[in-house]
Amino acid sequence: MTIQERKAIPVPQVEARTPVPRQNLRVPGPTPVPPDVLEAQAAPMINHRGPEFSAIMKRVTPRLEYFFQTRSRVLTYPASGTGGQECAVVNVFSPGDHVVSIIIGNFGTRLAKIAEAYGVKVSRIEFAWGEFADPAVVEARLKELAPYKGVMMTHNETSTGVTNDIQTLAALVRRLSPDALIVVDAVSSLSSLPLEMDPWDLDVVFTGSQKGWMIPPGIMMIAASERAWQAHKTSKMPRFYWDWSSTLKQLESSWQHPTTPPVSLFYALDVALDKMLDEGREAIFARHVRAGEYVRGRAQAMGLELLAKDARYASNTVTAIRAPEGIETKALLKKLHDQDQIVLADGQDHMKGKMFRIGHLGYFTDADLQQAMDAVERHLKELGYRA
Amino acid sequence: MTIQERKAIPVPQVEARTPVPRQNLRVPGPTPVPPDVLEAQAAPMINHRGPEFSAIMKRVTPRLEYFFQTRSRVLTYPASGTGGQECAVVNVFSPGDHVVSIIIGNFGTRLAKIAEAYGVKVSRIEFAWGEFADPAVVEARLKELAPYKGVMMTHNETSTGVTNDIQTLAALVRRLSPDALIVVDAVSSLSSLPLEMDPWDLDVVFTGSQKGWMIPPGIMMIAASERAWQAHKTSKMPRFYWDWSSTLKQLESSWQHPTTPPVSLFYALDVALDKMLDEGREAIFARHVRAGEYVRGRAQAMGLELLAKDARYASNTVTAIRAPEGIETKALLKKLHDQDQIVLADGQDHMKGKMFRIGHLGYFTDADLQQAMDAVERHLKELGYRA
Known part of the structure; x- marks a missing residue:
């Protein structure tokens, strides 16, 4: 270490905080937290x-x-x-x-x-x-x-x-x-x-x-x-x-x-x-079943392909959808984020950019899921997707 | 595992939450957090x-x-x-x-x-x-x-x-x-x-x-x-x-x-x-120096013995004080907690029950420290301590 490097470190200049607009956070964790x-x-x-x-x-x-x-x-x-x-x-x-x-x-x-x-x-x-x-x-x-x-x-x-x-x-x-x-x-x-x-x-x-x-x-x-x-x-x-x-x-x-x-x-x-406990364990399970069925149903109605090959084992907490041919996941996620404050997740590892994931676990309403799927449908069309 | 044990676990009955009164939290962490x-x-x-x-x-x-x-x-x-x-x-x-x-x-x-x-x-x-x-x-x-x-x-x-x-x-x-x-x-x-x-x-x-x-x-x-x-x-x-x-x-x-x-x-x-950064690094250090000096000064004025043998190395974030002969730390801490909502820490390991510790780091005011030391003085007297 040189003497120069041992000098005191000055106070750094950092960018100011900007408020985050209200989002529909639909990644598979962190999930939305009730007020x-x-x-x-x-x-x-x-x-x-x-x-x-x-x-x-x-x-x-x-x-x-x-x-x-x-x-x-x-x-x-x-x-x-x-x-x-x-x-x-x-x-x-x-x-x-x-x-x-x-x-x-x-x-x-x-x-x-x-x-x-x-x-x-x-x-x-x-x-x-x-x-x-x-x-x-x-x-x-x-x-x-x-x-x-x-x-x-x-x-x-x-x-x-x-x-x-x-x-x-x-x-x-x-x-x-x-x-x-x-x-x-x-x-x-x-x-x-x-x-x-x-x-x-x-x-x-x-x-x-x-x-x-x-x-x-x-x-x-x-x-x-x-x-x-x-x-x-x-x-x-x-x-x-x-x-x-x-x-x-x-x-x-x-x-x-x-x-x-x-x-x-x-x-x-x-x-x-x-x-x-107010909601009840079984009621929570049932709500997640409905959420999974709804999101998968909407995706399939749009002609999209689920990553889960067998519907019996498709997850009721997160749905992974293949990006349609010619559509970049990144572009879709950016439109959802910037225009609608809807936050979805990209694929991981070798599937990054080739799929997107929608979280439906924890605290959510039917309206949250509907808004997210409506927006996915709209933006995919804008990006040129035809089922 | 017997069949009995494999039965479903019922919803447990737990005690209701009771609000915690406003405390003067003077343990060496967790420390109070600004509003x-x-x-x-x-x-x-x-x-x-x-x-x-x-x-x-x-x-x-x-x-x-x-x-x-x-x-x-x-x-x-x-x-x-x-x-x-x-x-x-x-x-x-x-x-x-x-x-x-x-x-x-x-x-x-x-x-x-x-x-x-x-x-x-x-x-x-x-x-x-x-x-x-x-x-x-x-x-x-x-x-x-x-x-x-x-x-x-x-x-x-x-x-x-x-x-x-x-x-x-x-x-x-x-x-x-x-x-x-x-x-x-x-x-x-x-x-x-x-x-x-x-x-x-x-x-x-x-x-x-x-x-x-x-x-x-x-x-x-x-x-x-x-x-x-x-x-x-x-x-x-x-x-x-x-x-x-x-x-x-x-x-x-x-x-x-x-x-x-x-x-x-x-x-x-x-x-x-x-x-x-608003307060400034040096100002934070100076505030902790003053806090350490104040708490040690009060303890010594009461005739109490600090664990730190050499004042030059006494900590400015936490002060450890030996419990006076015949006084139980537990009794003192309980009086402070129950009567004044002041929370101090016991000793650790082999010193548990033989000392108490006062945290003065992070977010605190002079009044917080004064209230704590006043109360320590009062309760020690009540417990029979004479300097």
Whole structure:
């Protein structure tokens, strides 16, 4: 470093803040947050080691467990959904373990990569983007791949708009390998789509606050079965931040966290859970079914091709649509954003620019979805698309 | 699992929310948040992959770099301060590396433990709680311990209210071992106490949003020198979530993050940085000096003993006071909390119940500190304390 570089850093000049117009945010997370949940964040800070925060955790934790459908404790971390993937891997596996990854898109690939980064030997059962994990194919491959310590799978693949049949997949894993750990990435499904951790005998399930939970990003929630807790005890992965034992210990002794939790997001979660229970778990599922059917129906009526090859496995939280021949996704998204304040998501990875995605999870109304699909139809026509 | 246990989990009954009265929150984090910063969190969600979020990062990032006093990029993660400790360790070291940990309290111990969890061979230069890291002692021990890959140190030890002389410690490490990586935990100091990353030639510096930054917990900020980035390239630690390369790549290509950032906390940070620059870096430091002097002065006038043995190294962000003989910290804190809505912190680890801590960092007024110290004086008398 030269002396010049060691000089004091001056105050930087930055561009002024410009207000964001009211948007119809239709990406698959962050999702819109109800006004009272937004407002809940603005309460003054409290001590994360005091009774007021413990009271929040005491309300939040059992209600999360209800949505997970588990009698295990749901643990919470300041993290994104990817943190949930890492937290799952480092708590139950050890370097050198053989683990099977069922992959149907970008987030499945990420989970496998994280396991590999930690020295897990990953065998992939991979399906093309748009396909679901066909249980017959999975069963045949699992038989070839045995023995394995665990099987990781994505409930709802945000990159392709496909929902796996976790109940069937979990049952077949359990039948073939009774002791295998079933790790389920439920980031963009849990609370929006049916998932029952204990009844389906799942071992690790995690999700993220910015999806179906109707709060901003920043809280990751994860639960482990008795089988996973046993695996945790002998897991030799290096870990500290993600360690379940310290988190459970602090939760059980004081309804608190071993490190500082994102307090304002817990205010939001507390209120969001009230609203979710007011609506009811089944009613939330039904609303997402209607949303998925509506968005897919509109897309198909426009002659558009869904990425999800099989309607039975099309996601009810996010719909991925192929960009029509000759139409650039970027141009469509820009028109929607600039002219209508409608925000859709591009494709990820190799599908960037070749598809667009519409989020319909968490907090939304029928009118939001209709406005978005009307605008897609109008702009596609303007861009020269003819069905 | 029995069939009984696999039955559906019913909706739990939880206690109703009770409003939290207005508190004088005087713990060393989470710290009080100014009303306009609180309110900023309540803005609607936006796409973390869109231009509106990039605009926030473009404003926030260079201003964080100004407070770090670095020309390196400051990276941000959804995490607590402990996440910063883990992020530092896993990005620059490798299993088997020999690293020196200078420890003056609980958070120094935690940093050493994290490094050990990842297979680093840690040599401790440990000082009793209340002592600062005496450069002469550190120098002698470092000479014995050479060679080492890096030296980790705490700027401000939140558990003891002691601030290390990082400039002197860093200079002596650099003189003894020019290539050693200097890792500084600045969680409860940065922005409140002078710290100059580039001018002092520090290699890794990290901090947390819930301390001097006047926003709620949930964002961890970290920066690395050119030397640390070189070490990062050859570091063999398993990592994914904390990986600097993917975070820098996304920041440089689009002013975004590789995973979903805590959007509402970035709204808050953006506004908090406006306020911090309005006040001015030097003025913030001066305000914290006055706060530290005031709180220590009041404690000493009451005949109380500070944990910090040497006034020159007493912290200006948190004061740790020994509980007087025969007085239980818990009783004092309960009276302050229940009768005056003043929230102080207990001691940590082996000092729990034997001391109390008063936070004076971030957003506070002279009146807040005076009210807290008046109440401490009154309640100690009621509890039978005579100076």
